[in-house]
Amino acid sequence: MIDIDFTHPPFSLLDDAERERVLGGLDIAYYGRDDVILDAGQSGEFVFVIHKGEVAELDPAEGPAGGRIGHYTGGDLFGAISVINGQSRYRFVAEEESLCYLMPHTLFLSLCENNAAFSDYFHQRLISKTRLLAERRAEGGVTLAGFMLARVNECMREPLKVGSTTCIRDAVLTLRDKGADSLLVETPDGPGMLTKTDLLEALVLEGRDGDTEVGGIAHLSLVTVDESQYLFEALIEMTRHEVARVVVFHGQQLTGVVELTDVLSFFSSRSYVVSLQVEQASTLASLSEASQRAPELVEALMAQGVRMRFAMGMLSALNGRIISKAWHFSMPAPQRERACLLVLGSEGRGEQILKTDQDNALILADDQQWDELSADTARFTSVLDDLGYPRCPGNIMVSNPQWVGTLAQWRARIRRWVCEPDGDSLMRLAVLADASGVAGDFALVDRLHDVLIEETRGNELLLTHLARGVLRFSTPLTLFGTLKKPEHGVDIKKGGIFPIVHGVRTMALECGLRETSTHDRLAALASLGRIERVVAEDLGEALSLFCELRLRAQLAYRRDDAPATDAPDRVVVQSLNSLERDLLREALHLVKEFKASLSHRYHLEYA
């Protein structure tokens, strides 16, 4: 009679005998609308699992309006903490008619006693729960299967062919120029493989000189695979023959080479292939092609259960390389090396997931003469546009002279913003605080941060103004089911990501930190003792969770072929599973507490 989903934690942590006990030990109760299921201060006699319906968690101490803490719906569990603590801290009220399973506290506690994993689930902090989520996703394997089914031709390189009369010196030059490890030598007896090791042995061990023809050194017995074979078969061939590369044929035609390193990175992340493409791009067109593949990379990383912050780090490194290369291709040589191109905002923090608007700025060296400056920067902006980075609607781009200047000009601007802290100025300060260099003279960006820190140090009033931004959007604890149209979802960007990022940024500015990523700032704040380490870790984890949920919404949106910039920042809570909902609830709660502590620290209650 009991219909409980045993595939999600915490119930998935139980073994079969324990599941039987759960099935045999639950009662069912019906609650009408507005019925109090468990009141604050009441002793925790049951753990509740909602079969159907919605339940709100309220804090009566905070009065009727502000006291909403959480929201639970079908499949969710509540009341466990009340059982563990002996009494309930909050009041649980049925928001609509609800059917709940009731697990007596004796059964719950005995399950906890016998099953450590089950017990831990209720004592764990967010950080360990999100790990559970990542593990589960990696187990999911659906997308992973896609990798295992990759074919050889998805991972092979163009064959690098030389004639058999080429001398060793030329062969080495070719290898160096192409950044390759092996060559195919066309001999009268068919193609032969020549690796760097072969060359080294010929030169050093056999004492040949650089003019020797390579035809005599190459190995003619090749390990081959067909283009249409699975990639893992190529891997098996390599293992079997103890070689690091195989030659690919399509029928009788030699079409490519598969390197062991390529296969391994293909299976580990596929990132290497994209970054290789970026590095090898020699024109804007090929760069653009590589940059198109970035979302695919993110999706792959997520599917493999890679932690969000590493995926973000990987992607922002890649984006940085793309922008840096674009800078190289499109700017005149002496000028581009002396100035420093900055990326700002989420890109500067390294927290960008899919490509968004371009947010960038330029620091010129003090005595730099750049005659075509405005024409060049305008061109750069349109180049980025072509690469798939839409123009910034707020015009924070190098094509805007307001965001180009020498350090002295920047100092004057910052000083002006600090003196007149209106909304615009605060926004600009915040954006600039996240600046990272991507191309040119990186010493300039360090000095810009010096300037920023000098100009803002000890300015309590400014910090208060900045911190107030955190309170601008309410954190949507109430939005779970009570929205008129639940498909509108929760605005995760305003409600979750922004308060953490901005709050941490404000604290970082106060402490004069130079870190630009939120995770690094949190770590630095923790080691300064400004924030408890536990809190810092949890906030970082909450941020990762928000980013991940947002990314998933965006990827889903992308699949429908809409432009990524209009991608929704909303997460439809009903589409999450109960573990994810549990995590989201906890993460939003952390944000709420963080906001409260900021508003205490920066006296926002009175301002």
Added chain:
Amino acid sequence: MSVEAAPQGKLPWRQWFRLGEYPMLRAIRRVADRRRQADGDFAWLFNPYTGDELVALDCETTGLDTRHAELVSIAAVRIRDDRVLTSESLDLRLARPASLSGDSICIHRLRGVDLEGGLEVREALTTLLEFIGNRPLVGWCIDFDLAMLDRYLRAEFGFSLPNATIDVAQQYRKRLRRSHPEIEVQPTFEQLAERLGVPIMGRHTALGDAVTTALMHLRLESGALAAPSR
């Protein structure tokens, strides 16, 4: 009771067993049974109930005719306050009856093999009586289930169930008549469950129907009809 209404054109099943089950007859028989059982093992069943629990009951049978059909399974679940105590429930399967046929298997889905190792009638009835005691019984068209059980009980122990009963179907009609006197409805089990927002748990298993019936009873008691959901 957990079988669908009879096909149109035949005598509705409800009337089949009503013919032999007038309430007055029941009352008279109870008095006689009580006197006869006064010194038996089951005398306590005839005491008035003073607790606050109910028992929801449901039987699966091989047919609709209470004079010939045989019991396949019996389930009962206790109700206390506003909770259905699924953790205190009874789900009895009886040894395969002679008349187990393809028709009824299609409804309750208990095949011959499923009943292997089932209980002997006497053992099942004893367990049931121990479980329900003298608590009031709740059921969907409970007259059918009572008629079935009484036939077995009389044969084994010589008395009928003395418990007070609540028929959820009747309870619903009564409440509806109070608020909408003009409406005359005969909702099916499924329709009423939907009307009351009760999920149907394991339809046509005795325990599933007993639990669903218990939930429907709780919903009716809490005044679910006072504020129509539509």
